[in-house]
Amino acid sequence: MSLVFPHTFVPWFRAVAPYIHMYRGKTFVVALAGEAIAAGKLSAFVQDLAILHAMGLKLVLVHGFRPQVNEQLAAKGQVSRYHNGIRITDSVTLDAAQEAAGQLRFEIEAAFSQGLPNTPMANATVRVVSGNFLTARPIGIVDGVDMKHSGLVRRVDHEAISRAINGGAIVLLSPFGFSPTGEAFNLTMEDVATSTAIALQSDKLLFLTEVPGIRERPDDPESAIDTELALVDARRLLAQSPPPAQPTDVAHYLRHCVRACEAGVERSHILPFATDGAILLEVFTHDGVGTMVVDEKLESLREATADDVGGILQLIEPFERDGTLVRRERTSIERDIANYTVIEHDGIIFGCAALHPYPEARTAEMAALTVSPLSQGQGDGERLLKRVEQRARAAGLESLFVLTTRTMHWFLKRGFTPVDPDWLPEARKRKYNWDRRSQVLVKRL
Numbered sequence: 001m002s003l004v005f006p007h008t009f010v011p012w013f014r015a016v017a018p019y020i021h022m023y024r025g026k027t028f029v030v031a032l033a034g035e036a037i038a039a040g041k042l043s044a045f046v047q048d049l050a051i052l053h054a055m056g057l058k059l060v061l062v063h064g065f066r067p068q069v070n071e072q073l074a075a076k077g078q079v080s081r082y083h084n085g086i087r088i089t090d091s092v093t094l095d096a097a098q099e100a101a102g103q104l105r106f107e108i109e110a111a112f113s114q115g116l117p118n119t120p121m122a123n124a125t126v127r128v129v130s131g132n133f134l135t136a137r138p139i140g141i142v143d144g145v146d147m148k149h150s151g152l153v154r155r156v157d158h159e160a161i162s163r164a165i166n167g168g169a170i171v172l173l174s175p176f177g178f179s180p181t182g183e184a185f186n187l188t189m190e191d192v193a194t195s196t197a198i199a200l201q202s203d204k205l206l207f208l209t210e211v212p213g214i215r216e217r218p219d220d221p222e223s224a225i226d227t228e229l230a231l232v233d234a235r236r237l238l239a240q241s242p243p244p245a246q247p248t249d250v251a252h253y254l255r256h257c258v259r260a261c262e263a264g265v266e267r268s269h270i271l272p273f274a275t276d277g278a279i280l281l282e283v284f285t286h287d288g289v290g291t292m293v294v295d296e297k298l299e300s301l302r303e304a305t306a307d308d309v310g311g312i313l314q315l316i317e318p319f320e321r322d323g324t325l326v327r328r329e330r331t332s333i334e335r336d337i338a339n340y341t342v343i344e345h346d347g348i349i350f351g352c353a354a355l356h357p358y359p360e361a362r363t364a365e366m367a368a369l370t371v372s373p374l375s376q377g378q379g380d381g382e383r384l385l386k387r388v389e390q391r392a393r394a395a396g397l398e399s400l401f402v403l404t405t406r407t408m409h410w411f412l413k414r415g416f417t418p419v420d421p422d423w424l425p426e427a428r429k430r431k432y433n434w435d436r437r438s439q440v441l442v443k444r445l
Contacts, residue, residue: 015374018348019284024056026203027165031193034064035210036273037104045208046111047120048279049170054124058165060196062173063108064189065100072096083142084243085252089149089186097186101174105130108172129169133157134192136177136185151177151185153192156199194256198263205260205268206279211250212272213291218250227287231295234258257293268293286345286374301383304340304352309333311349312340316370324406325368326436340368341387343380351380355388361425362398363442369402385414393445400445403438416441 032045053059069087070080073096081088089097112126135155139147154177164171173196175187190207197205217223218237229237234254241251250270257268271278271290282288304312312333319325333340336354343351351371357364366388371380392400401424402411408418419442421432432438 016284019346020055022347023052023203023283025058027058027060027200028052028204028206029060029062029193029197029200029202030279031062031189031205031207032064033189033207033209033273034066034068034100034104036208037063037065037107038067039273041273042107042111043114044276045273045279046108046114048277050112050124050126051120051280052283053126053170060161060165060171060173060200060202061108062175062189062193062196063104064175065097065104066189068100068104069093069097072100083145083147085249086139086147086150086188087186088145088147091149094149094184094186097176098184101176105172105174112170127169128172129164130172130174131160132178133161133171133173134177134187134195136179136187138179138185149184149186151187153177153187153195154179156196158196158199161196161200190253190256194260197260197265197268201264203266204283205257205265206282207253207256207268207270208273208278209253209270210273211253211270212274213270213289214250214254225289226291229291229293231258231261231293234261234293254293261293261295266294286350287378300344301387302342302344304337304342306334306337308340308342308349308352309337312342312352312368315349315352315372316368319370325370326433328368341384341391343371343375343384345375350375351384353384353388355391357392357395357397358425358427359395359397360427362396363425364392364395364397364400365428366400366402381410382414389443389445398445399442401440401442403432403440405436405438408439408441411441411443414443416443 030049036042036045049059049061073080073093076092076096078092087093109128112128133156134153136151137154139150139152141147161171173192175189175192177185177187179185193205193207213225214229214237215221215223216226235258238251238254238258253270257270260268269282269288269290269292271282275281275289278289282290309330313330316325316328320327336356339354339356341353341355342349353369354367355364356367366385369381369384371384389400402416404411419440421429421440423442424432424440
């Protein structure tokens with residue numbers, strides 16, 4: 001039996017709790033690449049999805065089947081052919097796709113039905129619903145290439161899907177659609193997932209893929225993953241990229257993420273299935289593990305309101321306890337709340353700073369500059385400082401000062417210079433704690 005360590009488990013669980021509250025009742029469309037199933041990741045992925053389902057999320061799962069279709073074709077002595085990242089589906093390929101889809105649907109439904117003791121599926125009751133939710137149309141001839149039985153989503157029966165997920169079921173979609181005349185078309189997982197997310201106006205669209213995400217420098221395969229990509233930057237990257245030659249090209253996924261965001265889906269994600277628990281890490285941690293495409297930066301930098309008092313107190317309390325910050329009573333924060341600037345991420349306060357003006361001396365104090373340990377090193381402190389400087393300039397002030405005992409070097413690097421405490425405005429000097437011996441630093445605006 002594994003041991004549970006309260007000193008690590010309890011803080012972790014408390015950190016996750018806001019996300020659990022936030023996502024309850026939300027709709028996620030999750031696309032699982034067939035490569036993940038071929039790599040033996042299905043069981044762990046289904047367990048993670050069952051956890052999300054147990055937490056009250058509404059889920060639609062779209063599976064891919066590229067390697068499975070390729071395997072079927074190889075067994076028939078056929079070769080896979082693609083154009084612009086989309087499979088050309090002749091009659092033999094269509095048969096292979098139908099066989100692969102039927103087998104994968106059986107495997108996925110079986111995985112959701114397992115209930116082995118001592119696994120995340122124990123005591124889980126997950127109902128999976130499949131059906132003819134998609135109407136398709138042929139792609140036709142593209143660049144002189146006849147795509148044959150390859151199709152695009154024409155319509156998603158979002159009302160039927162909504163009834164199923166609102167009733168507690170997980171909807172499972174295969175990349176197949178049918179025309180009103182009953183003709184079958186081979187679709188792409190990406191098109192099905194994106195069209196479904198748009199039709200449902202889902203809260204998230206997540207691709208579990210063989211690529212780790214979008215690199216900060218796309219031409220450098222060793223560069224770090226860009227965890228958050230603004231829609232405008234995603235469009236720019238697509239414009240600079242050649243059309244995807246293979247469906248595993250990063251541009252193929254990015255194109256669908258952009259399409260989803262442009263059509264109203266709040267967030268779309270590219271996640272590596274090679275990372276165990278990737279979907280849990282992406283949903284329940286601040287930075288996640290892949291790339292998230294958003295219409296605008298999720299960090300909302302704004303002036304605080306009375307509703308933020310509790311979040312500010314929770315943020316600064318650990319720093320007050322270890323002596324980094326001077327203790328502030330709730331009543332004083334409530335009184336001065338209009339002086340505070342906060343950085344909010346998904347409804348959670350991750351940073352704050354206060355501006356206390358001394359108009360008679362043409363200066364102001366920046367106090368309580370705090371950034372959560374979960375987002376330190378990502379520039380939140382810089383953004384807060386710039387916003388406070390803007391507020392001070394707008395008020396006609398000429399300088400900004402801080403009192404600090406432990407972070408002097410951070411301020412020195414950002415243009416502050418040390419002065420004697422006697423420099424302080426008279427009203428602030430009367431409140432200066434000589435026992436604390438705080439350094440006073442000033443920045444000219």
